[in-house]
Amino acid sequence: MTTRWLSPDEQRAWRAYIAASLLLEDTIDRQLQQEAGMPHLYYSILANLSETPERRLRMTDLAEGLKITRPRLTYAVARLEKDGLVRRESCQWDKRGSVAVLTDEGMAVLERAAPGHVETVRAALIDRLTPEQVRQLEEIFTSVTEGLLGEEGASGEMPWRRRSSPSCS
Amino acid sequence: MTTRWLSPDEQRAWRAYIAASLLLEDTIDRQLQQEAGMPHLYYSILANLSETPERRLRMTDLAEGLKITRPRLTYAVARLEKDGLVRRESCQWDKRGSVAVLTDEGMAVLERAAPGHVETVRAALIDRLTPEQVRQLEEIFTSVTEGLLGEEGASGEMPWRRRSSPSCS
DNA sequence: TAGGTTTGCTTCAAACTTGAACCAAGCCCC
DNA sequence: GGGGCTTGGTTCAAGTTTGAAGCAAACCTA
Numbered sequence: 219m220t221t222r223w224l225s226p227d228e229q230r231a232w233r234a235y236i237a238a239s240l241l242l243e244d245t246i247d248r249q250l251q252q253e254a255g256m257p258h259l260y261y262s263i264l265a266n267l268s269e270t271p272e273r274r275l276r277m278t279d280l281a282e283g284l285k286i287t288r289p290r291l292t293y294a295v296a297r298l299e300k301d302g303l304v305r306r307e308s309c310q311w312d313k314r315g316s317v318a319v320l321t322d323e324g325m326a327v328l329e330r331a332a333p334g335h336v337e338t339v340r341a342a343l344i345d346r347l348t349p350e351q352v353r354q355l356e357e358i359f360t361s362v363t364e365g366l367l368g369e370e371g372a373s374g375e376m377p378w379r380r381r382s383s384p385s386c387s
Numbered sequence: 388m389t390t391r392w393l394s395p396d397e398q399r400a401w402r403a404y405i406a407a408s409l410l411l412e413d414t415i416d417r418q419l420q421q422e423a424g425m426p427h428l429y430y431s432i433l434a435n436l437s438e439t440p441e442r443r444l445r446m447t448d449l450a451e452g453l454k455i456t457r458p459r460l461t462y463a464v465a466r467l468e469k470d471g472l473v474r475r476e477s478c479q480w481d482k483r484g485s486v487a488v489l490t491d492e493g494m495a496v497l498e499r500a501a502p503g504h505v506e507t508v509r510a511a512l513i514d515r516l517t518p519e520q521v522r523q524l525e526e527i528f529t530s531v532t533e534g535l536l537g538e539e540g541a542s543g544e545m546p547w548r549r550r551s552s553p554s555c556s
Numbered sequence: 557t558a559g560g561t562t563t564g565c566t567t568c569a570a571a572c573t574t575g576a577a578c579c580a581a582g583c584c585c586c
Numbered sequence: 587g588g589g590g591c592t593t594g595g596t597t598c599a600a601g602t603t604t605g606a607a608g609c610a611a612a613c614c615t616a
Contacts, residue, residue: 221501221502221505221506222505222506222509223505224505224508224509224513227518227521227522227525228513228521230525231513231521231522231524231525231528232508232512232513234524234525234528234529234532235512235524235525235528236431237454237528237532238528238529238531238532238535239408239412239528240453240454240455241454241531241532241535241536242531242535243408244454245535247604251604251605257571257572259572262405276594277594277595277596278593278594278595284409285406285409285410285413286409286573287573287574287575288594288595288596289573289574289575289576289595289596289597289598290572290573290574291595292595292596292597293572293573293596294572296596297571297572309594312581312582312593312594313580313581313582314579314580314581314582314593314594314595315581315593315594315595316594316595316596332390333390336390336391336392336393337390337391339393339401340391340393341534342531342534342535343401343404343531344393344397344400344401346530346531346534347527347530349396351523351526351527352396352397352400353396353400354520354523354527355400355403355404355527356396356399356400356403356404357520358516358520358523358524359400359403359404359406359407359408360403360407361515361516362407362410362411362511362512362515363403363406363407363410365510365511365515366407366410366411366414366511367410416574420574426601426602428602445564446564446565447563447564447565455603456603456604456605457564457565457566458565458566458567458568458603458604458605458606459602459603459604460565461565461566461567462566462601462602462603463602465566466601466602478564481563481564481611481612482610482611482612483563483564483565483610483611483612484563484564484565484611485564485565485566
């Protein structure tokens with residue numbers, strides 16, 4: 219089958235996306251690195267933990283929520299633990315499991331960093347869009363995520379997807 | 388000034404974007420790594436070079452076009468050079484400068500990899516969108532790029548922006 | 557035209573990411 | 587209840603990215 223190349227419109231859209239997403243991630247990483255001493259992903263880990271009732275999450279659930287591989291999470295949590303922002307406990311019900319818990323210090327760091335982060339996200343993205351565009355953004359990328367998570371097993375098993383399991387609180 | 392937190396709509400849009408962009412980059416990196424033995428960025432370097440009349444570009448122009456820092460480009464080109472896909476020449480008019488040139492082998496690798504890459508981009512993104520959404524995507528991210536490149540100097544000088552210079556062909 | 561600044565690019569060490577093992581705990585099932 | 591498979595998580599080596607220096611060529615400007 220002969221390749222369906224991208225049309226000029228599609229090219230432009232794809233390239234605009236690539237360029238902007240690189241710039242955006244760089245901007246956010248830089249801002250958080252400056253103000254909180256950690257890259258975006260690490261901030262997101264703290265943020266995710268802070269949103270659960272007990273401020274704790276199993277490693278696998280965390281990795282799945284963040285859409286990252288498990289080795290990557292292990293490394294990141296190790297660093298956060300070394301900094302005292304997260305603590306690791308082993309899961310009682312499943313002795314293989316381990317649980318990341320947000321410490322008070324981690325919560326404090328998160329709260330200190332949040333305003334600057336939100337401000338950056340607004341300045342770089344959200345405040346540049348109309349409410350209509352915000353809606354479009356959500357729709358487009360929700361559909362992309364569904365597509366990428368849905369097709370698993372078809373070609374190239376993705377390492378993220380995991381069945382859910384008790385939070386082990 | 389009290390922080391303007393993200394509204395629920397904005398939250399959802401932001402998170403949808405973050406999740407999808409991670410999945411998307413992972414998918415594309417994995418596909419290119421498999422079929423071309425290189426990550427997306429390295430493929431983009433080859434692609435950018437292939438689009439110039441002489442298949443050559445100054446390092447700085449390349450970095451600016453790709454929205455990456457120069458050390459990152461230096462490293463990447465070094466690897467591509469080691470693989471014989473790119474050659475480095477020094478610029479005649481400006482002896483500080485150096486120019487990356489796509490070799491025939493590099494061109495061949497690029498052409499071999501392109502169909503699979505386009506197929507992946509379509510499957511993961513483009514073909515999941517309506518033409519209208521493709522247009523929206525372009526508009527949204529073009530505006531983001533303009534915003535991020537425009538504000539330079541305001542806060543935190545970005546290391547990409549460089550005045551243009553002769554291609555040194 | 558000497559001296560200081562800027563520009564183009566590389567180098568370096570430290571941090572991060574990746575994919576492939578690896579290990580131990582649960583599961584299955586005869 | 588002893589193999590064999592799966593699952594949850596870590597470890598390891600190799601590759602990549604980052605930011606801060608470093609270095610030399612070009613560009614002032616007096």
